[in-house]
Amino acid sequence: MSYPEHEKLNKVKDTSQSIGEFLEWMKGTKHFWICQVVDVEPEDDEDYAGQDRREEFAPAYEGTEKLLAEYFNIDLKKLEAEKEQMLDDFRKRNEEDAKNKDHTSMLMFGMDYRELPDAHKQQVRERMEQEAKK
Numbered sequence: 001m002s003y004p005e006h007e008k009l010n011k012v013k014d015t016s017q018s019i020g021e022f023l024e025w026m027k028g029t030k031h032f033w034i035c036q037v038v039d040v041e042p043e044d045d046e047d048y049a050g051q052d053r054r055e056e057f058a059p060a061y062e063g064t065e066k067l068l069a070e071y072f073n074i075d076l077k078k079l080e081a082e083k084e085q086m087l088d089d090f091r092k093r094n095e096e097d098a099k100n101k102d103h104t105s106m107l108m109f110g111m112d113y114r115e116l117p118d119a120h121k122q123q124v125r126e127r128m129e130q131e132a133k134k
Contacts, residue, residue, distance in 0.1 A: 001089055005079040006120070012072045013117055019071075020064050034067075036060045083120070087127050 009016075026032040035057040069076050 001085065003082045003086065005074055005082050006086075006117075008072065008074050009079065010117055012074075016068050016072060020068055023064050023067075034060045034062075083123060083127075086120075087124065087131075090124065090128075091131070 023034070036059075037055045038058045040054055040056050066076065068074075069079075
């Protein structure tokens with residue numbers, strides 16, 4: 001099975017991680033915010049009644065993950081769907097292994113679990129724990 005969004009993510013993970021850490025440092029340590037320019041109509045602000053429309057800075061409330069995904073052209077909805085598919089593939093493989101009593105192969109969906117990015121390993125573990133509780 002192919003996971004194109006995860007492949008794109010894996011190619012940019014180091015750069016993306018560095019940019020994300022920098023943005024969080026800017027926000028948390030330096031108290032700098034990413035802003036966007038918004039148009040303000042005079043009727044929206046009594047202090048500027050009778051004047052022409054103007055532009056102001058306003059905080060951009062898009063999260064770091066969303067901004068990075070957009071920058072690196074990663075579709076977060078497709079990424080989530082791939083995660084679900086990975087879990088389904090992993091479950092099927094585990095069922096097959098259990099049926100065949102062949103636990104020597106821990107390969108899932110054509111790649112070794114150890115080759116997954118750390119963030120995805122954690123998500124796989126969390127979801128498997130949730131499934132085990134059901």
